[in-house]
Amino acid sequence: MNAITPPPSTDALYVYAVLPGGGGAVPEAAAILAGSQVGSLVQAGLAALVSHVPRCLFEAGHPLSRAADPGWVAECAEAHHRIVALAAQAGPCLPLGFGTVFASEASLRVWLSTEATALRKTLEAVADRQEWGMSLIEDPAAHDAWLEAHEPNLLSLVEAARTAPPGTGFLLERRLARAREVARLQHKQVAAMRLAERLATEGLEIRRESGEPGFAWSLLGERDAGMTARLEAVGEAVFEESGLALRITGPWPPYAFARAAWQEAGDA
Amino acid sequence: MHDAMLPAVHRPEALVDVLDRLLETGVVLDGQLVLSVAGVDLVHIGLRALVASVESAARLLAPPA
Numbered sequence: 001m002n003a004i005t006p007p008p009s010t011d012a013l014y015v016y017a018v019l020p021g022g023g024g025a026v027p028e029a030a031a032i033l034a035g036s037q038v039g040s041l042v043q044a045g046l047a048a049l050v051s052h053v054p055r056c057l058f059e060a061g062h063p064l065s066r067a068a069d070p071g072w073v074a075e076c077a078e079a080h081h082r083i084v085a086l087a088a089q090a091g092p093c094l095p096l097g098f099g100t101v102f103a104s105e106a107s108l109r110v111w112l113s114t115e116a117t118a119l120r121k122t123l124e125a126v127a128d129r130q131e132w133g134m135s136l137i138e139d140p141a142a143h144d145a146w147l148e149a150h151e152p153n154l155l156s157l158v159e160a161a162r163t164a165p166p167g168t169g170f171l172l173e174r175r176l177a178r179a180r181e182v183a184r185l186q187h188k189q190v191a192a193m194r195l196a197e198r199l200a201t202e203g204l205e206i207r208r209e210s211g212e213p214g215f216a217w218s219l220l221g222e223r224d225a226g227m228t229a230r231l232e233a234v235g236e237a238v239f240e241e242s243g244l245a246l247r248i249t250g251p252w253p254p255y256a257f258a259r260a261a262w263q264e265a266g267d268a
Numbered sequence: 269m270h271d272a273m274l275p276a277v278h279r280p281e282a283l284v285d286v287l288d289r290l291l292e293t294g295v296v297l298d299g300q301l302v303l304s305v306a307g308v309d310l311v312h313i314g315l316r317a318l319v320a321s322v323e324s325a326a327r328l329l330a331p332p333a
Contacts, residue, residue, distance in 0.1 A: 018295075058318065070328060073321035074283060081286045097294035099318035122295065133289060249285045255293035262295040 012055035013102045016083045017253075018094045018112070018119055019047045020127075027086035032079045033057075043109045044116040046123075049087055050108070058101045067099075081253075088253035092127035094119065094262075095253050118265040125261035130223050132231060132250030133209075135216040136188060136195075139245075146243030147183050154183055188215060191242040198234050202227070207260065218256040227251070287326040 014032050022042065031038045031051040040047045056062040066072040080098050087093040102108040112119070148155050157179055161172035192215055199206055205220040221227055228251060235246035 067318050068321055070321045070325035073318055074287060074325035074329070076318075077287055077290050077322060077325070078283055081290060095294040098290040098322070100294075133285075249282075249289070252289055255289055258295050259293055 011104070012053055012058075013041070013048075013050045013105060013108050014053040014058075015096050015100045015102060015108065016049040016051075016080060017087050017096055018123065019049065019087060020092050020120070020123055021045060022047060025090060027083050027090070029082045029086055030079060031083070032076050038083055041105060041108060041112075043112040046112050046116060046119055048108060048112060049083060050102075053101060055101060055103065058099060084253045084255075088130075092123055093253060094123045094126060095255050095258050097259070118262070121265045122258065122261045125264075126220075126254035126258050128223055129220055129254050129257070130227070130251035131221075131254050131257055132219045132228070132248060132252065133216070133256075134195075134219060134231070134249075135209075135247045136191060137245040137247050138184070138188065138215075140184070143184050143187070143243065144180055147180065147187060150243075151183060154179060187242065188244065191238060191244050194241065195234070195238055195246070198237065202230060202234070205257070207256065209256070219250075220254060220257045223251075284326055284329040287322050287329065291322050291326070 016032075016038070019040070026038050026040050026049065029038065033051065033053055036051045036053060038049060038051055041050050042048075054064070056064045057066050059065050060067050077098055084093065084095045088095070102111065148158055154176075157172065157176045161169055161176050164172050196206060199217075199219060203221065207218050207220075209216040209218055219231075228248070231248050235248060239245055
């Protein structure tokens with residue numbers, strides 16, 4: 001006889017974010033799972049935004065787990081973001097990592113009490129702030145064309161490779177490929193440096209992201225309705241100056257900075 | 269014409285951007301799996317599997333390079 005897997009029960013708490021004090025209004029949005037609701041659990045002067053969920057769905061290795069189903073996870077991620085974004089719009093909000101599930105209400109209360117000081121400190125660090133994602137976009141062909149138009153040495157090499165006899169031409173093409181690679185990297189590094197200088201004048205806190213080393217950043221700033229437009233203007237200026245485009249996303253709740261601030265609070 | 273090269277601001281509602289943003293962000297509790305205080309099982313997170321799934325979903329949704 002096959003073992004019977006018990007049906008999932010809503011025995012755990014999914015936690016979206018931690019808010020200060022009474023927590024304010026609970027966002028009116030669909031919870032991470034259909035049929036459950038978003039509520040708040042107040043403990044130690046903090047309010048956790050939560051939904052009841054079956055623990056097994058998030059548990060890797062459980063027969064009913066859907067943690068390895070990209071479609072389901074994408075839907076959950078969208079719901080998580082929707083709720084955190086609404087909470088962050090309403091006031092200070094510390095987003096928890098996507099997929100944070102506490103074993104029970106009692107265990108969440110223990111955690112909130114135990115970590116209350118660090119949580120308050122982290123909340124303070126990201127309160128009423130927003131973040132943006134920014135990265136340099138490189139289209140290698142367009143970049144090469146831009147460099148040839150602006151770097152006389154590279155243009156000379158292109159011309160030499162084009163007019164050289166086959167043997168020499170082959171060697172020159174290899175030299176040109178290496179020169180292009182070096183020039184692209186140097187050009188991106190200079191563009192990134194100038195971009196950082198421009199962003200510094202906007203009073204933004206900047207952290208480098210690991211996605212594309214050296215060329216992707218998260219920016220943290222006060223809530224400012226005009227900031228996105230100003231970042232676009234920075235993007236236009238960078239493009240005029242370097243031929244490189246910027247990809248800007250946001251404003252977001254302070255996701256990346258929350259993790260950094262939490263780590264700092266833990267290290268202190 | 270270089271419209272495709274102009275900087276674009278993508279709205280957070282774009283799912284691929286959401287997935288990218290949620291990947292490795294937010295406050296993560298110790299070790300991602302089971303955190304205990306005084307022997308109490310506080311949190312159980314299938315986060316490693318979720319993160320792998322977020323990566324897969326983002327790859328599926330991302331436009332071809």
